[in-house]
Amino acid sequence: MIPLQVVTIGLVALGGLAVVLVRDAVRQVLVLGFFGLGLIVLFMVFQAPDVALSEIVVSCVAFPFILLTALAKMRGGPK
Amino acid sequence: MSFLPYALAAWLFFVGLYGVVTSRHLVHLVVCLGVMQSSTYVLLLAIGYRTGKKAPIFLGVSPKVGAVDPVVQALTLTDVVVSVTTASLILALVIDIWKRSGTLDPDELRKEET
Amino acid sequence: MSRNTRLALFACSGATLAALFVWGLTGLPAFGGFQGEYGQILNRVTGQERHVTNVVAAIVFDYRGFDTLGEEFILFAAVMGVALLLREARGEGERRVDIVRSDFVRAVGLASVGPVVLVGLFTIAHGVLTPGGGFQGGVATASGLVLLWAAGRYRAYRRASPHALVDFAEWTGAGAYAAVGIAALVAGSAYLTNIVGLGVTGTLAAGGTIAILNLAAGLEVTAAVVLLCHEFLEELMS
Numbered sequence: 128m129i130p131l132q133v134v135t136i137g138l139v140a141l142g143g144l145a146v147v148l149v150r151d152a153v154r155q156v157l158v159l160g161f162f163g164l165g166l167i168v169l170f171m172v173f174q175a176p177d178v179a180l181s182e183i184v185v186s187c188v189a190f191p192f193i194l195l196t197a198l199a200k201m202r203g204g205p206k
Numbered sequence: 207m208s209f210l211p212y213a214l215a216a217w218l219f220f221v222g223l224y225g226v227v228t229s230r231h232l233v234h235l236v237v238c239l240g241v242m243q244s245s246t247y248v249l250l251l252a253i254g255y256r257t258g259k260k261a262p263i264f265l266g267v268s269p270k271v272g273a274v275d276p277v278v279q280a281l282t283l284t285d286v287v288v289s290v291t292t293a294s295l296i297l298a299l300v301i302d303i304w305k306r307s308g309t310l311d312p313d314e315l316r317k318e319e320t
Numbered sequence: 321m322s323r324n325t326r327l328a329l330f331a332c333s334g335a336t337l338a339a340l341f342v343w344g345l346t347g348l349p350a351f352g353g354f355q356g357e358y359g360q361i362l363n364r365v366t367g368q369e370r371h372v373t374n375v376v377a378a379i380v381f382d383y384r385g386f387d388t389l390g391e392e393f394i395l396f397a398a399v400m401g402v403a404l405l406l407r408e409a410r411g412e413g414e415r416r417v418d419i420v421r422s423d424f425v426r427a428v429g430l431a432s433v434g435p436v437v438l439v440g441l442f443t444i445a446h447g448v449l450t451p452g453g454g455f456q457g458g459v460a461t462a463s464g465l466v467l468l469w470a471a472g473r474y475r476a477y478r479r480a481s482p483h484a485l486v487d488f489a490e491w492t493g494a495g496a497y498a499a500v501g502i503a504a505l506v507a508g509s510a511y512l513t514n515i516v517g518l519g520v521t522g523t524l525a526a527g528g529t530i531a532i533l534n535l536a537a538g539l540e541v542t543a544a545v546v547l548l549c550h551e552f553l554e555e556l557m558s
Binding site: 212261262275290298299 | 323326327330334338341342345346348350351352353354356358359360362363364366367373374375376379380384387388391394395398399401402405406449450451453455456458459522541544545548551552555
């Protein structure tokens with residue numbers, strides 16, 4: 128295993144732990160973006176560019192969008 | 207050292223599972239489900255990797271050089287896009303729950319039932 | 321059962337599951353030593369058999385095309401579920417005001433809509449040659465359309481993606497995929513066989529039905545993601 132793979136694996140493990148430990152939903156979306164970035168680099172280092180492309184568009188655009196819209200809708204407290 | 211990617215898959219799975227079980231906010235729960243899903247992608251890609259080989263794209267390259275396994279990549283790439291759609295279905299359910307009961311805390315929802 | 325009891329139960333069963341998991345994972349071949357024959361055979365023959373250079377796209381749309389049909393219909397069903405859930409409970413509340421006040425955001429955002437949509441379409445079309453394909457490029461194209469809302473006004477976004485057109489695009493994409501399979505049945509082979517003539521390697525029309533199914537999947541994923549974002553935005557705006 129090349130050192131780049133080892134470093135990326137470590138970063139992804141830290142990122143996954145950070146995503147779970149952040150309790151505030153809005154901040155978690157930002158940390159999810161960084162976790163997605165780590166996953167993208169991991170997929171590229173595992174020689175899977177198609178999967179990395181999918182992960183780029185999903186974790187940087189689609190997933191934060193639906194999460195933030197849902198959170199903005201529910202921000203006003205009980206209806 | 208060669209066990210490290212599999213250990214990462216197990217780590218992500220159990221960290222996500224811990225987040226789901228101890229969550230106090232339904233949207234936080236959805237994101238932890240996403241972490242669990244990404245553990246399966248890492249496991250699939252780690253299984254298919256072959257040392258020293260490159261990506262299975264042969265534009266201008268002869269197929270004789272060999273590549274990593276393409277079948278697991280095909281499985282993973284459609285799964286990544288479909289997972290965001292199912293996550294949005296769960297979020298639509300969460301919005302519905304919020305409209306009906308006003309709270310997003312799973313423990314309070316359980317107390318309301320009793 | 322109380323929260324503490326639940327957590328204690330999770331600790332015990334989680335530890336057992338973790339032990340079994342790690343024991344199972346140690347039985348896998350060493351990282352980098354995968355000897356699966358199917359993938360290696362496909363790497364060698366896809367160039368001649370299908371005239372396609374992206375082996376992953378050939379697997380997704382030809383060798384395992386049936387699984388992709390299932391995935392597309394999961395997408396379809398999930399979007400239908402979101403629409404059903406969110407539309408029936410929507411009231412007629414007052415519309416929120418959505419004005420982007422910063423000129424810089426509006427200028428840069430609206431100027432990027434065209435390039436983003438173009439890059440998305442490029443990724444869809446080149447799926448048979450380079451990394452890319454219907455699924456990745458579809459989400460990218462849809463995000464270009466949603467950028468219209470983020471950088472501009474809701475009304476501009478609605479005018480650019482009228483409801484009837486997006487619905488039509490989605491069921492055309494899903495239906496075209498199934499229809500290509502049925503066309504193969506009509507021509508006398510098995511469902512989803514590659515019956516159209518294979519093109520020249522290195523062009524965008526290579527691979528016969530791979531290129532057609534790629535475009536159908538791209539259309540369907542774009543429309544599905546636009547519909548999803550539309551449902552969530554309607555929720556937010558009302």
